[in-house]
Amino acid sequence: MRVLALSSGTSVDAIDVALADLDDAEGVVRMRMVAHTERTWPAPLRGRILAALPPAATDLGEVCRLDTEIGQSFGDAGAWAIEAWGAVDLVVSHGQTVHHWVEQGTPDGGGGVSDDAGSARGTLQLGSAAWIAARTGRPVIHDLRSADIAAGGQGAPLVSLLDALWLGDRPTAALNIGGIANITLVGDGPVRTGDTGPGNCLLDDAVAAGTGRRFDADGALAAAGRVDPQALAVLLADPYYARPLPKSTGRETFDGGYVTAALGAAGVAVPSGNDLFATLTELTARTIAEAIIRDGARTERVVVSGGGVRNATLMAGLRSRLPGVVTSDALGLAAEAKEAYLFALLGYLSARGLPGTAPGAGRRRATGARSAVVLGSLTPPAPAPCPPGRDPVHTLVLEEG
Numbered sequence: 118m119r120v121l122a123l124s125s126g127t128s129v130d131a132i133d134v135a136l137a138d139l140d141d142a143e144g145v146v147r148m149r150m151v152a153h154t155e156r157t158w159p160a161p162l163r164g165r166i167l168a169a170l171p172p173a174a175t176d177l178g179e180v181c182r183l184d185t186e187i188g189q190s191f192g193d194a195g196a197w198a199i200e201a202w203g204a205v206d207l208v209v210s211h212g213q214t215v216h217h218w219v220e221q222g223t224p225d226g227g228g229g230v231s232d233d234a235g236s237a238r239g240t241l242q243l244g245s246a247a248w249i250a251a252r253t254g255r256p257v258i259h260d261l262r263s264a265d266i267a268a269g270g271q272g273a274p275l276v277s278l279l280d281a282l283w284l285g286d287r288p289t290a291a292l293n294i295g296g297i298a299n300i301t302l303v304g305d306g307p308v309r310t311g312d313t314g315p316g317n318c319l320l321d322d323a324v325a326a327g328t329g330r331r332f333d334a335d336g337a338l339a340a341a342g343r344v345d346p347q348a349l350a351v352l353l354a355d356p357y358y359a360r361p362l363p364k365s366t367g368r369e370t371f372d373g374g375y376v377t378a379a380l381g382a383a384g385v386a387v388p389s390g391n392d393l394f395a396t397l398t399e400l401t402a403r404t405i406a407e408a409i410i411r412d413g414a415r416t417e418r419v420v421v422s423g424g425g426v427r428n429a430t431l432m433a434g435l436r437s438r439l440p441g442v443v444t445s446d447a448l449g450l451a452a453e454a455k456e457a458y459l460f461a462l463l464g465y466l467s468a469r470g471l472p473g474t475a476p477g478a479g480r481r482r483a484t485g486a487r488s489a490v491v492l493g494s495l496t497p498p499a500p501a502p503c504p505p506g507r508d509p510v511h512t513l514v515l516e517e518g
């Protein structure tokens with residue numbers, strides 16, 4: 118089955134496009150990675166997506182417009198790929214995450230928070246599948262995360278099955294550094310997965326605000342700055358980092374105002390210029406490394422993907438703390454396209470009626486879900502399990518029950 122995957126991560130940097138040929142027999146899934154690229158967002162639309170994210174207030178009219186326009190842009194990216202690479206059987210769209218609802222918990226009176234803190238309650242990816250189907254002419258699997266949340270899981274990260282099948286032969290941490298960073302620990306007992314916290318997002322925001330550039334190319338700005346130990350200590354004290362896996366987070370927590378608010382609340386000054394970039398880069402490297410060491414003490418290698426692999430300062434911070442750091446390219450999966458190929462795999466599994474997450478500890482899935490669920494929704498809907506209709510419907514007969 119030829120599957121075209123479309124996705125955009127929390128960085129909102131581009132629409133990732135990947136074409137894969139998949140089949141399976143006797144439990145062996147084969148994914149041939151045919152082509153991948155990224156398509157740029159229309160600049161005004163990207164600006165409006167970023168402007169709608171927290172800490173900004175937004176309104177439902179804008180959410181509706183974004184849903185349509187993101188769907189149209191994804192549809193255009195899909196149509197472009199079909200024109201360039203040939204026909205496909207199925208399109209899979211992750212859409213653009215605009216909110217990932219994780220319970221913060223209520224104070225329990227004893228200085229802690231209620232037990233429901235950290236559970237995921239909902240997640241919203243925009244990009245109307247109807248527009249994608251209209252522009253590609255193919256059925257679209259979308260809304261890949263909600264079913265896992267409805268089964269009690271985090272709904273993110275969704276990469277556990279791919280990592281377990283691909284890297285599970287020895288103790289390995291798979292690490293993806295997008296706007297948010299996530300890990301999957303495989304090859305050493307039950308598969309565990311979760312978001313470690315910010316990947317590039319806080320750094321991207323600070324660099325955009327401070328320099329007007331979109332990101333710290335190659336980590337050069339951070340390399341020219343000095344880590345501010347006091348500011349770093351305040352940021353490291355965020356309770357998110359101490360929470361056990363599985364866990365997930367997003368830009369509604371680590372938003373554009375997060376650093377100023379956290380440091381302001383502690384009465385610590387925001388480091389200036391390159392020192393801020395150095396401090397935020399260090400925050401990402403430390404929180405990732407500490408999460409891997411805490412939960413994957415026997416980890417032999419760390420296989421890194423996502424745009425963060427191109428930040429040399431960040432990668433040096435990881436290499437100084439973790440064993441066997443390699444990029445996913447070295448093992449045959451392009452670092453910038455891993456997530457898009459992941460969604461191609463998940464879409465294929467869903468089309469085959471197979472669950473998309475790895476088994477975790479006990480009876481749980483790696484995401485924390487209570488059961489193995491088939492991920493996603495299909496547009497247009499598959500025929501219901503009844504004899505196929507042959508004639509167009511022209512009359513409705515209402516009968517009393």
Ligand SMILES: Nc1ncnc2c1ncn2[C@@H]1O[C@H](COP(=O)(O)OP(=O)(O)O)[C@@H](O)[C@H]1O
Nearest residue numbers: 126127128295296317332334335423424427428
């Ligand atoms: N040359 C580079 N140097 C440093 N960072 C980079 C470079 N290229 C991309 N990035 C970082 O990677 C991010 C995009 O990574 P990506 O994996 O697409 O994240 P997401 O999944 O959140 O969209 C950019 O926002 C930027 O922070």
Ligand SMILES: [Mg+2]
Nearest residue numbers: 126128130131
């Ligand atoms: Mg991206």
